[in-house]
Amino acid sequence: MSGIWNYWALLPFLNDLHDAWQQVRVPVLLSVAFSLVLLRIYLRAKGGTPELKTLPRKFADNPATGKESLVRDAKIKPQTETTAEKETKPVKSQGPKRVKGGIVKRRSSDGERNDQGPRQIQPLVFFSSITANTPKISHEFAQRLHADLHPVSSSTGCTFLSPEVLDLAEIDLDDYFVAPPKAKEGIELLYLFLFPSYNIDTINDTFLEHLKETHHDFRIDTAPLSSLLGYSVFGFGDREGWPTEQEGFCFQAKELDKWMAKLTGRKRAAPIGMGDTKRDYARRLAEWSEGVVDILQQLAKTGSLGEGLPGSGAPVESDEEDIEDVDDEDDGEVQVDDSRTKPQKPKKVKNVEDVEDLGRIMKESRSDLDSSANRGAPIAVDFTTYDKSTTSKGRAAAQPTIKEMVPKNSPTYASLTKQGYTIVGSHSGVKICRWTKSALRGRGSCYKFSFYGIASHQCMETTPSLSCSNKCVFCWRHGTNPVGTKWRWVVDPPEAIFEGVKAGHYQKIKMLRGMAGVRADRYAEALRIRHCALSLVGEPIFYPHINEFLAMLHAERISSFLVCNAQHPDQLAALKAVTQLYVSIDASNRESLRRIDRPLHRDFWERFLRCLDILRERRQKQRTVFRLTLVKGFNVDDEVEGYANLVERGLPCFVEIKGVTYCGTATAANAGLSMSNVPWYWEVCDFVKALEKRLAEKGLRYGIAAEHAHSCCVLLASERFRVDGKWHTLIDYKRFFELLEERGPDGDWRAEDYMGPATPEWATWGNGGFDPRDDRVDRKGRKIATT
Ligand SMILES: Cc1cc2nc3c(=O)[nH]c(=O)nc-3n(C[C@H](O)[C@H](O)[C@H](O)COP(=O)(O)O)c2cc1C
Numbered sequence: 001m002s003g004i005w006n007y008w009a010l011l012p013f014l015n016d017l018h019d020a021w022q023q024v025r026v027p028v029l030l031s032v033a034f035s036l037v038l039l040r041i042y043l044r045a046k047g048g049t050p051e052l053k054t055l056p057r058k059f060a061d062n063p064a065t066g067k068e069s070l071v072r073d074a075k076i077k078p079q080t081e082t083t084a085e086k087e088t089k090p091v092k093s094q095g096p097k098r099v100k101g102g103i104v105k106r107r108s109s110d111g112e113r114n115d116q117g118p119r120q121i122q123p124l125v126f127f128s129s130i131t132a133n134t135p136k137i138s139h140e141f142a143q144r145l146h147a148d149l150h151p152v153s154s155s156t157g158c159t160f161l162s163p164e165v166l167d168l169a170e171i172d173l174d175d176y177f178v179a180p181p182k183a184k185e186g187i188e189l190l191y192l193f194l195f196p197s198y199n200i201d202t203i204n205d206t207f208l209e210h211l212k213e214t215h216h217d218f219r220i221d222t223a224p225l226s227s228l229l230g231y232s233v234f235g236f237g238d239r240e241g242w243p244t245e246q247e248g249f250c251f252q253a254k255e256l257d258k259w260m261a262k263l264t265g266r267k268r269a270a271p272i273g274m275g276d277t278k279r280d281y282a283r284r285l286a287e288w289s290e291g292v293v294d295i296l297q298q299l300a301k302t303g304s305l306g307e308g309l310p311g312s313g314a315p316v317e318s319d320e321e322d323i324e325d326v327d328d329e330d331d332g333e334v335q336v337d338d339s340r341t342k343p344q345k346p347k348k349v350k351n352v353e354d355v356e357d358l359g360r361i362m363k364e365s366r367s368d369l370d371s372s373a374n375r376g377a378p379i380a381v382d383f384t385t386y387d388k389s390t391t392s393k394g395r396a397a398a399q400p401t402i403k404e405m406v407p408k409n410s411p412t413y414a415s416l417t418k419q420g421y422t423i424v425g426s427h428s429g430v431k432i433c434r435w436t437k438s439a440l441r442g443r444g445s446c447y448k449f450s451f452y453g454i455a456s457h458q459c460m461e462t463t464p465s466l467s468c469s470n471k472c473v474f475c476w477r478h479g480t481n482p483v484g485t486k487w488r489w490v491v492d493p494p495e496a497i498f499e500g501v502k503a504g505h506y507q508k509i510k511m512l513r514g515m516a517g518v519r520a521d522r523y524a525e526a527l528r529i530r531h532c533a534l535s536l537v538g539e540p541i542f543y544p545h546i547n548e549f550l551a552m553l554h555a556e557r558i559s560s561f562l563v564c565n566a567q568h569p570d571q572l573a574a575l576k577a578v579t580q581l582y583v584s585i586d587a588s589n590r591e592s593l594r595r596i597d598r599p600l601h602r603d604f605w606e607r608f609l610r611c612l613d614i615l616r617e618r619r620q621k622q623r624t625v626f627r628l629t630l631v632k633g634f635n636v637d638d639e640v641e642g643y644a645n646l647v648e649r650g651l652p653c654f655v656e657i658k659g660v661t662y663c664g665t666a667t668a669a670n671a672g673l674s675m676s677n678v679p680w681y682w683e684v685c686d687f688v689k690a691l692e693k694r695l696a697e698k699g700l701r702y703g704i705a706a707e708h709a710h711s712c713c714v715l716l717a718s719e720r721f722r723v724d725g726k727w728h729t730l731i732d733y734k735r736f737f738e739l740l741e742e743r744g745p746d747g748d749w750r751a752e753d754y755m756g757p758a759t760p761e762w763a764t765w766g767n768g769g770f771d772p773r774d775d776r777v778d779r780k781g782r783k784i785a786t787t
């Protein structure tokens, strides 16, 4: 009862309160709302967005292995983690398809890094294995590599992270071979592979198939790994079971190298290395590793793989995978099919005119020739005496009139550099010959390897005089070189030429490092020039300081093969000792020589014969060679007798007989030369047999010693180089240098004193002459039989 009373007592008060609230509620509610808005604005401005939730774990465990991915320790992670990154990762089986042709535009690893902090490089060493040799080798290799890179780090300021060793059987291939794993900020990746071959089904097949599929998957860029710094492969094999590459030695390493070239946009950092696990793998691996360290040093300094390789910015990148440049033909080499019984037509070469047009060309050029014959020989200016004004003393007096032979701004300079020559100074040149490239790739060396033991990949082809005094119809310099009968240009010092040609040669060799198929061992050897062929273009003995130049070669134990065109007897007589001295014999009689060499000298035939006499005098001390270049329709038919007479006169130690190379230029065509002038190999052989017979009839003791069918070349040798029934055409280079060092450059010794061991069986007459260590390929790089 008292409760009810209390309520009735409070009622008037509550009514008043309610009335009061009704009167003020609108302004009160408005001001509270306004205050809350102000408070919110204040908090936003001060504190930012509060943390809402924790991020998920960044690195997933490797689903393939159940183990935590190794890449976590490598400070890198697969490129599939964040949403943004997911968008860039190619999806293999679902989702919208992305088609993007061509090679991915190169990223920072091509030398232009976005962040300019110190460079950090992470080598990743991938291996596969079934019988457990390779894991151990890989770990040891990684340790050694790390140690070898230490000095590079100190000298370049670049950090090399400890090489990570990864088993291809344990990683998720998608993490590394669809796109490179995303490295931590600033870390760049280099892939190295230690890869055995197996002719049974292994992880290798899965892996290679994966690479192939990635390359062919149209949703993925054709070069999805191009953001890597580069890659290189070392293969393990067993020569006992798989003696040659043709029979399967290291075949999977070669395949891997090929696919990685495609996937990285040809970023082959170092040539492929190959080792026999039972024999030489340690040495081969060390060579390859040296090459890798070398390139890492280059990468550390510049971020690029070097000249000629992708990303270098060099105008010519040497990564054409299988294309042989026909214009590279040098030295009169010719590539024709060597089947003696069933000759096939030589392949048409680049630049050659249409076959239908050859008749016209022949006709036109013949009439050209006839009219030039009517006009007589080119006017002779002077003979081979050097112009006194070209010596440094004379130069000072006659400074204004002396010109450079090949000035930088001349069309000749442009044309020669376009053809691949490096012009050194103002009158010298160096060029990598196609046999050097071929030997680097294990595809055979030039005939000089078969006959004389010249390793083509260690041979520099150069000339200190781009000028000469002939205009031979088969010259492959495309009519661009300067000609003259006397030296009338600035003379560069021999030291500068010597250093310049070596630098030019090495630079070009280095540019070939990334070329498909280059072998690490051959590449390492090529970085030491051992031979010099002074036979490029022009006339080397035209250069006034040729003897000083030769002395420089010999001081570095570089052998010298000097080819002269038999037009400068005075210079030939003054020439000091060379390892092998050649005279080009382009014809057997005056008229034929005029037609084919188109000499500038009016007394060219007399000069020619005097040169043969000089060679005859030299033959006891030095190895002398006649080089015959057979041009069908010009200097072959009915000329055996004439050549036999010339051999009788000069009595050379050797006679090289080879078919002409058709360079397919307008110059050649204008001179009346076409494919029909290139003799078949069997025609060359027939000629050689006829010449041998004729020499025997004359009582001259020569025999067919060796052949190199691959370049259409056969060697006749004097019996002086036959010992106990075996030909000894090889050269003992070491002995040559010893003799030179003991007795001086006037050469008081006999040619036999530096005769080498017996000519290898495979090079002797009847055996083809192709180096059995190498694979013979056609112009497209396809293997062909060597028999
Ligand atoms: C089953 C089998 C197949 C092989 N097939 C080849 C082959 O085709 N070509 C080759 O050069 N080496 C071949 N080899 C040699 C291996 O590549 C070589 O011994 C290598 O070092 C093995 O490495 P691993 O011990 O890490 O497996 C083969 C070896 C084995 C066991």
Ligand code: SF4
Pocket (backbone or CB within 6 Å): 330, 331, 433, 434, 435, 436, 446, 447, 448, 454, 455, 456, 457, 459, 460, 461, 533
């Ligand atoms: S001698 Fe030397 S430069 Fe000449 S073709 Fe042979 S390898 Fe090439």
